[in-house]
Amino acid sequence: MKAVKGYRYLYRRGDQLYFRRRVPLNARAAFDGKEEVQKSLGASNIAEARHLLAIEVATFDKMIADAAGKPVADAVRQIVPGKQASAIEMEEAVRKWLSERVERATNSELAPTNPGDVQQLWDGLQAQVENVKQGIGLGAGQAAITTTWLAEDICAAEGWEIEQGSSQWRQLVRLLGRGQIEANSWLAADLNGDARTLQDTRFAPEQYRLDEQRQVDRSASVPVSxxxxxxxxxxxxxxxxxxxxxxxxxxxxxxxxxxxxxxxxxxxxxxxxxxxxxxxxxxxxxxxxxxxxxxxxxxxxxxxxxxxxxxNGKIAHNPAAGVTVGGKRKPSIRDRGFTDNEAGLILSATLTPPPNRLTPERKLARRWVPWICAYTGARVNEITQLRAEDVKNERGIWTIYITPEAGGVKDGTARTVALHPHLLEQGFHRTIAGKSGPLFYDPALHRGGSEGNPQYKKVGEFLARWVRDVGVDDPNVPPNHGWRHRFKTEARRVGMDAETRDAIQGHTPRTEGEGYGNMPIETIWAAIRKLKRYKIAGP
Incomplete structure (x- = not known):
């Protein structure tokens, strides 16, 4: 747990903020013998946590003050030094308390059925009104204890530093007293079946509407990064x-x-x-x-x-909603899959001796990645991230396991694809025998680059440049993704059903029903074997 710089008693653990404070020895009885208090504030950013921290600090100080026999006001004054309240802020806080007080009472207190209980509740409301009036009236020495408690609680909740006995304190106490009187008159009217009457215009409905508008305006003025x-x-x-x-x-x-x-x-x-x-x-x-x-x-x-x-309530609305981009769709001059000649050109080039300057992993990638893409329709980076342990023999069928554990998979879902017999005839499985870890890049050569541009992605970029150098330079066909488009065409040509070819390529199921269950590897193997083999002459 790490202290947050600039804030007393505020600590961070992971992405959560905590109130943490040691308990004085002479007050530990009030805290069940604890030497320290730790409490999650349920917030991860300081802007949200500040208000909650002030409440926890005030509550803690009040318990310390009670344990030491000190006036509660001593604790209230320690909340947030220097934070004062304006007249309108005090009115808003009291109006909020009033609405919550009446709602609580309506839901719990105003339910007696015995006439004696009804009369007792009525008498209690009237007695409290008289007590409050005496405490806020002309020449009153001290406010009613309930009014004082409410003032202390509001100061603690809002983080206000208001000295008891000051003119601002008296202003808050009088306002709270008027709110108590208003609340009790409403509750008494409800109890007697009478209509509520407004005694103080500061508690009128339009004032609540103004409070809401001010809150919206304040929220809009707070910067949101x-x-x-x-x-x-x-x-x-x-x-x-x-x-x-x-x-x-x-x-x-x-x-x-x-x-x-x-x-x-x-x-x-x-x-x-x-x-x-x-x-x-x-x-x-x-x-x-x-x-x-x-x-x-x-x-x-x-x-x-x-x-x-x-x-999530971070901003009032989405300013980008509905913004569109007009214009005509770019015309499609040709199919985005490789032609027979382009596919033959690339695959033939894989069989030529690679330059000595290439690393063993790059040589292996140049030799095998285009062939695997041609017979699986996989995305190039799904293949360049392959590890030796992802090539397996399952019940006599050689497969590759395309998994997010090895790198990136667009939909985050792993899948198993059978290898075409032609890949096995060329000896792919024998070439990688005895290897471990990534096949087409060396993690030891990692230079600490961004996670957004991993090594396997750089291998894909290397292959794209190489394909252009080979002579497949039509800008209307992607140098790696062309295999993915071509696979779909070849799969249709041999009558492979749509559900199977989508499962092989990792495309989202077209219906909810197709998303149920798994695609058996035997089914994939049978479909892969249907694909026409590429007849490429060696060097």
Missing amino acids: MVALLERYLKEREVAPATEKVWRRHIAHFVAFLGHDDAARVRLADVVAWKEKLLDEPTDGGKRKSIRTVRDSYLAVIRSVFSWAAG
Whole structure:
């Protein structure tokens, strides 16, 4: 547990904040003999915890004062030195107490059925009114004890430092006394079946509405860091490191564009202006960002974070809701899967001797990753992250296990895929025999880079550059993802059913029913064997 700098008695354990304080020896009897008090504040950020800390400090000090026989006011004055209350803040606090008092009484106290109990409750309400009036009337020496207790409790809850006997204290006591009288008159009317009558306009319904509006205005004026919102959102969602990296970059771009980091100040016009800038500004390569990139990446990040923040009460509303990107869809000039010639060009190149400058792992990746992608339709990084222990023989069927434990899997779900007989004929399983750990990169060469750009992803980028160098340079076909598109085409060509080919590639089931149960490896093996083998001549 680590102390929070600048705050007495405030400590952090993990992401939770705690009140922690040693108990003086002469007061431990009041704390069941404890030497120290530790209590979770149920909050993870200091802005939320400050108010709760003040209450715990006040409660602790009051117990110490009671144990030592000191006036309670001594404890109240220690809450938050220097924090004063304005007249309107005192009125708001008393109005809040009044509504809670009447609600509690309506739900519990006003239920007697015996006439004697009803009369006793009535008499008690009237007696308290007289007692309170005497304590706040002209020339009164001391307020009623119930009024004093209420004033102390409100000071503790709000963190106010108000000296007993001061003019501000008398103002609070008189206001509370009027609130007590108002509450008792309402409860007496309810008890007698009469209509409630308002005696003090400070407790009128319109005053409560003004309190609510002021609270909204105050909340809107409190800065809400977009970076902090993103941190909370990412922690809740547990996104992949690569995704997290992109989201941080987009939030940083938005903050830089605005010139501030306050989500409460963001308006619809700000989001629209940012969208227009994104569409106009060139990328590092000199081209403009595509409509799809702006819509599905940049705007999607802002909209998701703000939607989460609004849904969790961090901001009043989502200023990015409804912001759209117009324009025509980019025309599709060709299929995004490799043609027969392109596939043959890449696979033939895998059989040529690799340059000596490549590491053994890069040589292995160049030789086998394109073939495995061709026969499984997997994402390239799902293969570049493979470990030797992920290649298994299950009941006579050689398989690869694609799992988030090894790196990134888009939907976070592991799956097992059978290896095509052609891969076995080429000796893939024999090539990796005796190896352990990652097959296509060496963890010992890790240079401490970002988790958002792991080694297996760099291997995929290396392969993409190599494919372009081989001669598959059409910008309309992705250099690695082209295998994924081609697999779907080849699977349809041999009559593989949709449910099986989606399971092999890790696509989301089309219906709720398809999501039930597992896809047997025997079924996958039978489907994989249907795929037409690539006839590539060796060097």
